[in-house]
Amino acid sequence: MHNGRIKWLILWIPTLTIGLWEYVRHAFLLPYMSMDLGNFLAPFIVLAVTLTVVRSLFVRLEQSQDALQREKATSAALEERERLARELHDGISQSLFLLAVKLDQLDAAVQEGPVKPLAAGLRETVRIMHEDVRQAIASLRLPPSPDTAAWVMPLRELLGETAGITEARAEFMWDITDKSLTDKEKVELHACVREALINVRKHAKASTVYVIGESDGHGGFRCAVEDDGAGFSVDPLRAPERFGLRMVKDRATRMGWTFAAERRGDRTVIEWIKEGGQA
Template sequence: MRNNRGNHRSIKWLILLIPTLTIGLWEYVRHAFLLPYFSMELGNFLAPFIVLAVTLTLVRSLFARLEQSQRALQREKETNAALEERENLARELHDGISQSMFLLAVKLDQLDALADEGPVKELAEGLRETVRVMNEDVRQAIANLRLPPSPAAAAWVVPLRELLGETAAMTEAHAEFNWSIPDASLTDKEKVELHACVREALINVRKHAKASKVLVVGEANGLGGFRCSVEDDGKGFNGDPLNVHGRFGLRMVRDRATSMGWSFLAERRGDRTIIELSKMGGKAL
């Protein structure tokens, strides 16, 4: 942001100084070299036209750069505000829900130690497993919130490729990453939400699919929108995957997509499970 602010100030000073420097340079050239050929009246008549010509060339281009700089500053301010908000939310999750769940797990351990074999012990074990799953989901949510959205070209995509590689290594699966969505076609908010959705879908594959092949595809649709999918050849799901007890990942992806106005699809096609997000195009959110 400091570089953008410095460029912003430099452009404004140039806009202010160029007309003055133009007049000064014209007067010097006229008196030093052109006085025998131009009368004072003609020189005075030509001066405003020279300033106008310089303004239409140099100053006009500087105004265009100034507008670009202003837009870049505004994007950086919005990004920093979003990062601060996400960091505050992540801190609240960590200090509140995460610690409460840890305390609940400790209490369950105490209950388990006191309980004999039977229904109470089985209930304690079931509750502990639920707490463990929820704790993983909260930690993942905190990690997603603390992931900085970067306006640099494709920098935000790199962690997705790394996560795909980690998922493939852990599950001994073959991984493919095909990404061709133009970075400039997405807003910073869209990058944050799309990153979180793909990340959650990959974690879902890692935890549940037992796949031998995982594919991530991101492609533009030619209308200013995109299609993004996470596909695997794992065991898939029976029935509605959004209503599976104790699993919240796909519901989070659906809710994020809905809030952005994107289409969400989770289905089984042949031997592949596909989680797909798509945006038809038009004005970005």
């Protein structure tokens, strides 16, 4: 329903309610109800309609306005990304291209001597930088996705660091949207994932490490750090040296999330679940 129609309904429903009540009262109830009783009931009838029908219209209006604000924010973000992409293309990218041309000319002019390998090295560096800029431009022109949100990128970097230290393969799968989490949930989830990845570094000896973030579509999520390493020799929440995972469980409990740390098939799973609709 259009916002303008909702506003008109909010204005007219109380008036129509009292008008309909007066008509019914005088046409059908007057022999059975005194004027004083009718006048006494009128504001309560309007209040009841307001708390039911009008209140639901206010909720729909607020939801519509929130959706409009999100759409405006998304549109502004996309416009800013496009502006940055244009600036990169028109500025740095063009300058790198011209620099590459100059280096080609220098390389052609110098037949031998120490300058030639230096020019070749510089040309290769410029080529790599130019490719990086082109990829950045392409990324900016793509719509933002859940796994490229600003607060999610450090999780990806933590996974990359863990994979580098343990010489394991990293798999990052994330579709929890930015707006579905509060700022506090983002902070707590980041801390939990970080501690779980530190645990993988210390104990797992894994060949593949996974960070998974799955939305349930109703405001809830499942987040997990999984690996195919050695697993737990004892209950990790009772082992005297596993303070980190106990702190992670405490964090999850305070947030009202379900926490699990267990072996499932060939994977060790550290998991947090928030049920949809949970505050």
